[in-house]
Amino acid sequence: MSSATTLRALHVPGTPLVVPNAWDAASAHLIEEAGFAAVATSSNATAAVLGYDDGEHAPVDEVLAAAARIVRAVSVPVTVDFERGYRLPPAELVERFLATGAVGLNLEDSDPATGTMADPAEQADFLAAVRAAAGDALVINARIDTFIRKAGTAGEQLRTAIDRGTRYLAAGADCVYPIAVGDLDVIGTLTGQLVGPVNVAYGMGANSVADYAKRGVARISFGPMFQRHLYGVFAGSVLPALLADRNPFSR
Numbered sequence: 001m002s003s004a005t006t007l008r009a010l011h012v013p014g015t016p017l018v019v020p021n022a023w024d025a026a027s028a029h030l031i032e033e034a035g036f037a038a039v040a041t042s043s044n045a046t047a048a049v050l051g052y053d054d055g056e057h058a059p060v061d062e063v064l065a066a067a068a069r070i071v072r073a074v075s076v077p078v079t080v081d082f083e084r085g086y087r088l089p090p091a092e093l094v095e096r097f098l099a100t101g102a103v104g105l106n107l108e109d110s111d112p113a114t115g116t117m118a119d120p121a122e123q124a125d126f127l128a129a130v131r132a133a134a135g136d137a138l139v140i141n142a143r144i145d146t147f148i149r150k151a152g153t154a155g156e157q158l159r160t161a162i163d164r165g166t167r168y169l170a171a172g173a174d175c176v177y178p179i180a181v182g183d184l185d186v187i188g189t190l191t192g193q194l195v196g197p198v199n200v201a202y203g204m205g206a207n208s209v210a211d212y213a214k215r216g217v218a219r220i221s222f223g224p225m226f227q228r229h230l231y232g233v234f235a236g237s238v239l240p241a242l243l244a245d246r247n248p249f250s251r
Contacts, residue, residue, distance in 0.1 A: 004103040007077035007139045010037055011175050011197040011218040018209060021081070021222045023049050024066070025073035032074040039074055040104075041067065043081040045224040055112035060086040064100050071101035079104025079139060084112055090129035094138065104139035106177060109164065115149050120164050124171040131172030141199055141219075142173035148180035158186055162193045169196040175219060182206060184215055191216035 010017040019038050022028035023045035031039050044054040046066050052058040067080045082105040085093050097105060107130070109123045110116060118126075127142055134140070146152070146160045165176040177199035181187055184207060191198045197218030202209075204225065212220055241248035 002103070002137070003077040004137050004139055007038055007079060007104050008136075008174055010077075011139075013191060013197060013216045013218045014213055016209065016213055016217045017219045019079070019219060019221060020226060021045060021224065022070060023224070023227050025069045027227070028070040028078070029073045032076050036076070038077045038079060038104075039070065040221060041070060041078070041080045042222075042224045042227065043083050043106075045227040046081070048224070048227065054083075056083050056086055060088065060096075064096055067097075067102050068100040077104065077139075078102045079106070079141065081106045084108055084110075085126070085130075090126065091133045094130060094133035098134070098137060103137070104141060106141045106143050108143035108145055108179075109168075110145035110149050117145060117149060117151055120167050123164070124167040127168055127173050128171040139175070140173045141175045141177050142168035142171075143177040143179055144168070145179060147178055154186075158189065161190060165190070165194045165196070165198075169194065175199050177219075177221070184211055187212065187217065188215040 017038060018036065019040040020031045020036055021040045021042035022031055023042060028039045046063065047054045047058045050058045050062050050066060071078045080102045082097065085107055088096065107127065109118045127140060130140060144161050144164050146157045146164065151157055151160060161178045165178065168176055175197040176194060178190055179201055181190065181200060182203055187200055198216070199219035199221055200212055200217050202220050202222050209220060238248040
């Protein structure tokens with residue numbers, strides 16, 4: 001069984017794949033050692049380590065090299081947040097991405113620089129072209145940005161997300177990711193209306209994994225929250241303690 005097949009099979013509605021987001025080989029190794037079945041990356045967290053802002057500011061060569069280092073550090077499947085695709089044509093995108101050894105990728109449907117939503121038909125065509133180039137070698141997680149971009153009223157966001165998700169799944173996406181949706185009733189509507197696995201963001205823990213499982217979610221992501229938490233501790237307590245000549249590890 002290929003790693004892509006393994007990752008695809010882990011997306012089970014009601015029994016979600018909990019996939020912590022790493023930002024380098026060391027954090028990925030810790031996630032695997034803890035017992036998680038797969039490793040995801042966060043574009044925001046990876047960009048920070050590489051010295052760039054999120055939003056495709058990091059050179060694609062550096063992003064791909066970082067993904068390859070993470071893949072080499074673990075034996076579980078790796079899925080990468082690949083933002084908008086870094087303007088690569090689908091065939092080139094797939095060829096260069098597969099060379100990293102990663103077997104899954106997120107592709108979002110808004111412009112990272114402007115926040116403008118992509119035309120849904122054009123995005124579906126793009127995803128279909130990626131699928132045609134990849135065959136079954138990549139697990140495509142199609143991000144839906146209507147909620148995070150606040151595209152319309154709450155009702156319009158939901159209707160648009162269902163329309164886009166339906167198009168993306170029909171185009172060959174394995175999973176859809178309506179990022180920034182946190183209302184459990186809305187999530188339940190999405191999983192009920194979309195004929196395919198749905199990924200949600202854990203957020204800051206307002207809802208539990210069990211809450212999402214009851215709504216039929218198939219995958220739970222965390223984005224840059226773990227990196228931000230660790231760096232927050234480093235900046236908020238460890239460094240001030242050192243400046244004050246206190247033991248930063250004392251309780």
